[in-house]
Amino acid sequence: MARTLTPPSRPAVRRALLAALGIALLAHAAVLGWVSVLLQPPSLLRELAQPMYTRTLQAKAPAPTPDAVATQVAANSAPNRPSAHILPAPAAIKNKANNHPKPAPKPARAASAAAEDQAPTVTDTGTGTAQAGAPDATAPADSATRGSDSPDAAAQIAAAQQAAASAPAQAASAAASAPSVAATSAPEPTASAPAVAASGAVPAFVQTWPGDTRLSYQLSGNYRGELHGSAQVLWQREGTRYQAVVQMDLGILLSSRFTSQGAITEQGLQPEVYEEQVRQRRRGVRIGEDVRLNNGNRVPRPNAVQDAASQFVELGHRFATGQVPLRPGGQVNFWLARPGGVDEWTYDILGEETLQLPTLGAVQAVHLRPRQLAKPRGSIVAEIWFAPSLQYLPVRIRITQGEDSYVDLLVQTIDQR
Known part of the structure; x- marks a missing residue:
């Protein structure tokens, strides 16, 4: 007995047509996207090799900025700083010297004193620079030592004069190093x-x-x-x-x-x-x-x-x-x-x-x-x-x-x- 085939219902036909239409649209969109990529002008970028990373950063205090460095340098080089330019009072030096026995003079010391009498004098202009021809920043300290026969007093004067002489040099050194310090605030090379x-x-x-x-x-x-x-x-x-x-x-x-x-x-x-x-x-x-x-x-x-x-x-x-x-x-x-x-x-x-x-x-x-x-x-x-x-x-x-x-x-x- 022959079997009779029933035609598909209209809703089923409609669903099939919509599915076919959707597939066709997706295919067309894919083709158009592919064509648009091909039609784009070539990239102007240059390919770079991928780097090899060797460390992971952790948070830490940043280095001082140039403004902070300049402020610190200015403070260090300010004139009339106490501690570097103040010498002991003559009366105090004399009183302390009288409490110790007077050492015997040495020939070498006498010869050195005679040579220093001929040396030019260092003049402190207040700007941290010495006059041309100054032989050594310790010359004033030696001259002051001859005025007092006490080794303790001489040591005090020499230390004070040495600090006064080295203070401008330290300020200049800090100023010279300021660019390098500032550079450390930038990322590490x-x-x-x-x-x-x-x-x-x-x-x-x-x-x-x-x-x-x-x-x-x-x-x-x-x-x-x-x-x-x-x-x-x-x-x-x-x-x-x-x-x-x-x-x-x-x-x-x-x-x-x-x-x-x-x-x-x-x-x-x-x-x-x-x-x-x-x-x-x-x-x-x-x-x-x-x-x-x-x-x-x-x-x-x-x-x-x-x-x-x-x-x-x-x-x-x-x-x-x-x-x-x-x-x-x-x-x-x-x-x-x-x-x-x-x-x-x-x-x-x-x-x-x-x-x-x-x-x-x-x-x-x-x-x-x-x-x-x-x-x-x-x-x-x-x-x-x-x-x-x-x-x-x-x-x-x-x-x-x-x-x-x-x-x-x-x-x-x-x-x-």
Whole structure:
């Protein structure tokens, strides 16, 4: 007996058609995405070898800034300091001398006294310098000793005169060492830095910048729900060339990478190429004699312009070297180049706060917040916290977009080469 086939119902046919349509649309979207990636211009970034990190930073007291060093040097070199220029009173010396027997004169001492009578006199001008031709800072002490026959009195006068003579030298030595002390507030150079600098291959100012550094962050936030992920700020330098990278990974939701490459100069970082990679979309800026935006338009290049990735390292270096004091109520101004345009940014220094970091614990950091632009290109704002005890590196970054959307980065580990 022949079996009769019943035609499928209309709802089933409709579901099948919708499924086929969805698959076709996904296939077309994948093809279009692949084509758009192929049609993108090639990246202008230069590939750098991955560094080998050898140590992990721990929080420690920062070295004195240049302002603090200058204040200390001025205090040490101030005139009329008690302890270095005050001699014992003659009556006190005489009374003490009378309490001890008078030693027998020695021929050698007499000959030395005769020779010193012919020596020129050292004049203290109050500025810590002696007149030309002065043979020794101990000559006045020997002359005073001949006025008193007591060895104890002579020792007192000699000690006082020696302290007075050495005080200006100590102040001068402190002043001469001030630049080197200030340089230690900057991030520590790599182990090979002294040899490289001595050979002349790398300018000395490059050594004030950190060696290869990787800051790993714990990422949390909110965007239509809770966000969790990881982020990194990477810094590398090869000679006078640098690369700064900020990258965030939120799994299948979002991955982004912002890269800056350029030169290290005596005036600071000089970005040349900046690229943003968000999912499969890439945009960039070229910075040369002018600034070439992503759409091809060219605009004048401001002095000391930075980009969205280089700013984190540039600001930390300015603070570490004392170019900009981290004082509450102060501000930092600089131009920022992004794919859509160039704007002048102002960061207000709000003050010091105690952060509870995931692995480093309680760390003091200075909070910077940018002001709103007169003509904003978007609603994204990035606040930064720099930690003086961790080489002035950015230990927290909070990026907000509106009231309910934000990403908060708290540093977990800091590795250096």
